[in-house]
Amino acid sequence: MISEETSEPVVSIIVPVYNLEAYVDRCLESVAGQTFGRFEAIVVDDGSCDGSWAAIQRHAAADARIVAVHKENQGVARARETALAHARGRYVCFLDGDDWWEPDMLERMVAAIEEEGDCDMVCCGYTRVSRTYRTAVPERNLGVMDGDVFLQSVVGHEIMPALWSKIYRRELFGESLCHYPMPMGQDLLLNLQIGCRVARVRTIDYVGYNYLQRAGSSIHRNKLTFDYCKKFAECVDDIFARNAGAVAPERAEFLSLVSGLWWYVGYISKSSNSWRGSDELAKKLHEMAPRYRKALRTIFSGKQLLLFRLDRWRALRPAVIALSTVFRWGESIKRRLAR
Template sequence: MDTSHAQPPQPAVSIIIPVYNLEQYLDATLESVERQTFTDFEAIVVDDGSKDGTRAVACRHAERDPRIVVVHKENGGVARARETALERARGRYVTFLDGDDLFEPEVLQRLVDEIERSACDVVCCDYKRICPTYEAPVRSGRTGEMSGLEFLEALLCNEVWGGLWGKLYRRSLFDGTIRHYPLRLWQDSAVNIQLFSRNPRVRFIDYVGYGYVQRAGSSNHSRLDFDYCRLYCETVSAELRRRDAELAGRADYFATLSTLRVYLTYFCKSRNPWAGDSDLARNLRRDVARYRREVRRHYSAARLALLDLDRWHALRPLVKLSVTFLRWRKSLERRLSR
């Protein structure tokens, strides 16, 4: 069942909002949409079979604001919810908003102004982490333009945020070749890897326009197991190799960056079991050695040395101590940047 109202022909922006059991957060999220200074949009809320009062909250907002459309479907995960919304989207541009996050009032206006002024294909803004006791802006440190392949390389090294949110895309980028994998983690990155493989023009603006709410129980705080890391790496590597022509024959290099990012994320969580003797780790060390000069542009010698040390189980305590120090330092830097 859909709850909708008469709509003007082709709004400028389609806001895609997948939701599942977010009754406590969705009011604030949709209020931040309704407060936008840019008004030519449609907001497609896909209720992915919620078991709480999420559906009622969404319908209440749709009844009072005709720009909000609510779609109800059986639970199938966020990837399928986004697919459902994209099939219905009519805007020239598409942006994404998680059902527990927030828009700043001018974010749509800033993004639309920039994409139309620059004629780029994607425009990115900065975001802020919203925690129970503090808020902290996270700035990319970038302004101006870069190519899609430059963005892809930066994404695969954690130098830019891989989320779909905080970005405005031309809707034409989401054609039938984009696959929305029903992954437990990093679904956004899997989509962006495909999009930026096409080498669109990307623009950054110096504006904190998105509020990323940190909450216990979200997928980003779920346990990270090695089998899932391996599945994700295999999925992304296959996608990159499928697009080797678009990547100018550099799919193997990008796949190495992707696997390195995921493996470092895994073993830098010091409580995870050691996996330094796995096929993934052995092949990764081989590939990093093959591309060492290029990889060194993105990773310090100290971090790559940890990857080498991780091959020996006896050195696991040293690796754990080192990554704990790096994690504390990163946390301190984040808090000092508030």
């Protein structure tokens, strides 16, 4: 049994697991092998049907810093809630059960947040990994930003909106934080709420998180539908309504527009999706966009904004499909050449 100052962990690591028998060993081995050892890893098995729970128990028996928790299947949002209720660390990190860390991940992240003593969170880069390639994705805007800039960076996907590849002060995850059980984007919704309450966020030039691309993951299983776009927009509006004192009304309107536009452009870019330009959400986005035309150009590409403008007319739906297909091919070729 490994003993490592388990009474006062500096970092609580939150690891949700569901049917990840083939991946969880590598994940937890990367945790146990960290050069920074003052942590607790709270691993929540969300009612797995495979051998995940047995694997988690093996790691917990070998390392006292790993805490195994089993619960009925309710989804990743509830699994994280369960883990956070057990957390004792000064800081919190998130790690998905099919991903893994570089050995110095915790050491670098703790050093970064403590070096800037008044920062509430730190973000680093990640590596996108598949069977055929590895691509490092570093954070682009290095340095320190305030909560308002972080909010725009998250809704515009300029900063990776996931909870992983970040370290947070634990007090940010208070009782007022709402865990929306959305099939996609629930990390973004949490980061939006955190952005409403943080003073300073730091991004560092370090790539320590390995993000596995696999066909069975939730992001690949769930299809982006128009109903999902509407539901997500309602969640964003609810967040800004509940944090009205933290974000000015006009600013909240702009950030809601950016969020809605991001998901809706993703929807219209898929050739299998039907035209929904006459729907209330689409009409609202088209109505609001001209008021923020200059600001939107700093967030969205010209290609994205062109598709959105053409979407206003049903007769141009074939043109939107053709252009989005060409754009996807171009991006795919660019990524392959960059490897």
